[in-house]
Amino acid sequence: MADNEQQEEQTTPVASGLGGRGMIIAFVSVVVLMETAMFFFFIPNAEEVSALAEERLVASIQQSENDAKKKIQDENQIKECTIGKFGETFSPQDTELTYRVEIEVYGLVKEEFADEFQTEFDEKQGRLRTAIRRKIRNSDLEELSKNNLGLLERRILTECNHLLRDDLLMGVGFTSYQLIEQ
Template sequence: MADDAPENEEVAAPKKSGLGKGLMIGFISVVVLVETALFFFLVPSAEEVSALAEARLIQSVQEGQQKVEELTDEENSVEEVLIGQFGETFSPLDTQDHYRVELNLFGLVRKKDLEKMNAEKTSKEGRIRHAVRMKIRMSDLSELDENQLGLLQRRILTTCNHLLEDDLLLSVGFRDYQLYKE
């Protein structure tokens, strides 16, 4: 009976109910299921992340290109520069008549070169005026007709760009142009 007593004590101890363990397992299972559902529904997939990153990258590149284009357009915009007012009296080589040419000469320069052009124009003003006057005087009377001024413009442009440090002038033109026979 002594051996029977310990068996009876073990049997006499109340068994714990499985309800507590079941509740704990159920609670943990619900938490795991909720976290898994949140992960699948709220966390974006790899494709979504890469598509979003690509869209942001494309947008930033386009914005950068627009800024660069705006700066480039601003730098490459063309500005007018007054080169000078000229009035020359001359006698063409083939006649004894005297003629007078009066013109306002301007040049077209890129905006980024405007300061450099103004500095060079003031430092070389005498040479530029002399070269333009010589081109006018050395021209034939037919070249000084209003419908033939392209050749004179090209000569003046070439001469002015030759005198300047860089080819800053894009073209030259005449604001006012008059040819008088005296």
């Protein structure tokens, strides 16, 4: 009987070991089935992935186009830079009358070149002021009338761009202008 009891004890653990293994196999199978089900339900198929990738690509291209347009707009922004106030007394060649011209001149510069213009202007301020005064003094009385200021503006622009290293000025204008007969 003792031998029978030992055999029963030995066979009993084997039987319970098979039950434990079965539970483990069943648990692993359930986990694998759950993961497979989650894969099919939660992970998009190839069509959805390609549609999502295309959507992101289109958004990225639009964003880069908008950034490029904004950068171009920022570079093309025009800034006004004060060149100076000028008060010149002159006598036209045909008359003995004396006139006084008081002008406040500004220049139009692209935003990206504003610092470069300011540096060059500071270096060559004396030469620029002398050239502008010379253009004012050498102008005829007719050129200094309010209707013909465009010619004087173009002459000042040409002279300033000639003195500057690059053509930094896009235009020149007058904030205030007075022609006074003395």
